[in-house]
Amino acid sequence: MTSPTSTTGTKTGRARRQLGQLWQVPTFLLGLLAFIGVAASAPWRHNPHRLAFDEQLSLLRKDLERDADPDNCVRLAETILAKTASLRWRVAEVHFLAGSAYFRQALQKPAPIAKDIWPRASEQLDKALAQSPPETDRPALQYRLGFALYQQNKDLRRSIELMTASIEKGADNPLDGYHALVDANLRMTPINLDAALAASRRVVDLTPEAQPDALAEARIKHAELLIRREQRVDAIKVLETINMRTKRELRVKARIMHAKACMTEELYFNAVPIWQELISDSKHVDGGLAYIWYELGWCYH
Numbered sequence: 001m002t003s004p005t006s007t008t009g010t011k012t013g014r015a016r017r018q019l020g021q022l023w024q025v026p027t028f029l030l031g032l033l034a035f036i037g038v039a040a041s042a043p044w045r046h047n048p049h050r051l052a053f054d055e056q057l058s059l060l061r062k063d064l065e066r067d068a069d070p071d072n073c074v075r076l077a078e079t080i081l082a083k084t085a086s087l088r089w090r091v092a093e094v095h096f097l098a099g100s101a102y103f104r105q106a107l108q109k110p111a112p113i114a115k116d117i118w119p120r121a122s123e124q125l126d127k128a129l130a131q132s133p134p135e136t137d138r139p140a141l142q143y144r145l146g147f148a149l150y151q152q153n154k155d156l157r158r159s160i161e162l163m164t165a166s167i168e169k170g171a172d173n174p175l176d177g178y179h180a181l182v183d184a185n186l187r188m189t190p191i192n193l194d195a196a197l198a199a200s201r202r203v204v205d206l207t208p209e210a211q212p213d214a215l216a217e218a219r220i221k222h223a224e225l226l227i228r229r230e231q232r233v234d235a236i237k238v239l240e241t242i243n244m245r246t247k248r249e250l251r252v253k254a255r256i257m258h259a260k261a262c263m264t265e266e267l268y269f270n271a272v273p274i275w276q277e278l279i280s281d282s283k284h285v286d287g288g289l290a291y292i293w294y295e296l297g298w299c300y301h
Helices: 004-021 024-045 048-065 070-087 091-108 118-130 138-151 156-170 174-187 193-206 212-228 232-239 248-264 268-284 288-300
Strands: none
Touching: 048 070, 048 091, 070 091, 091 118, 091 138, 118 138, 138 156, 138 174, 156 174, 174 193, 193 212, 212 232, 212 248, 232 248, 248 268, 248 288, 268 288
16 A cells, blocks of 8 residues: 555656656747747848849948959949848848048049039938848948938038047048038038137147148147137147248238237237348238338237
8 A cells, every 4th residue: 555655656756757758849939939030030041132132232331441443343343232132131231331432533534524523422321221221330320321411512500519529430431521511611601619719629630740831830720719709818829839840821810810820919029030030031921011011019019
C-alpha cells in the first residue's frame, strides 16, 4: 500500500519536470520565427536588382567621400534615383546622397550654372530629411540643405536654423558656412546683428594666419559689425591686430576705421599716430592729404 506521503512526492516530481521543460516552448517559437524570417527575406537577399542597387549606392557614397568628379557623381545618382521608384529601398539615403552629389556639383560650377543646380540639391535633401535619415547622415544633410537654401536666397530663416544647428559637425568647410551665416543674418528683416557677430567671430577664428589678406578682411568685417553694435572699444582691439603683412588697400581701410573709432570714443591721443602713419599712404586715402590733415586738426582741437 502506497503511503500518502510518497504519492505527494511523485506528483511534485512530475510538476518539476514539466516546468523545467517549459523553456523549450518559447525557444522553439523563436527558432520557428527566425526560420520564417530568413525564408521570407530570401527573395530580397538574392534579388540581383537589389544587390546591384546596393553596390551602386555604396559606390556613390565612396565617391562623394573621396571628392570624386561631381559630374560623374551626379550621373550615378540619377541612375540610382531612376531605380528608387520601383525598389523603394533605402529611400532616405538615396535622396541624401543624390542631394549631396548636386550640392558638390553646384559648389564647383560658375554661379550662372550653379543657380540651376542648387534647387535640385535642396529638393533631394529636403526629401531625405522627410524620410527619417540615418543619424550619422543628419548633420551633413541639415547643413547642406541649409546652405543650398541660402544660395537660392530662399527661406532664409530655415536656412539659418539648419546651418546653425549642424555646421560644426556637418560642414566639410565650416569657414564657408560661417561666411554664409554672417550674410544670411544680415539679410533678415530685421537683421539679426548678434547672430551675425557670433558667426563673424568664428570666421576670424577659422581663417588661417597664413592668409593675411583673408584674415584682415575677416577682422575688418567683424570690426564693422562691432561698430554697428556700438561696441567701438572692442572694434578698436580687433583693428589693432591688422599688421603690415596685409596689402595696402586693406591696411589703409583698417587704419581709417581704427582712427575714426578712437575719435568717436574721444581717444584723440590714440588717433593721432594712426593719421600720421596714413600720411605716407595719402594717395590711397579718399580726400588725400587734405582729408588726413583735417582729421588731425580735429584730434588737436
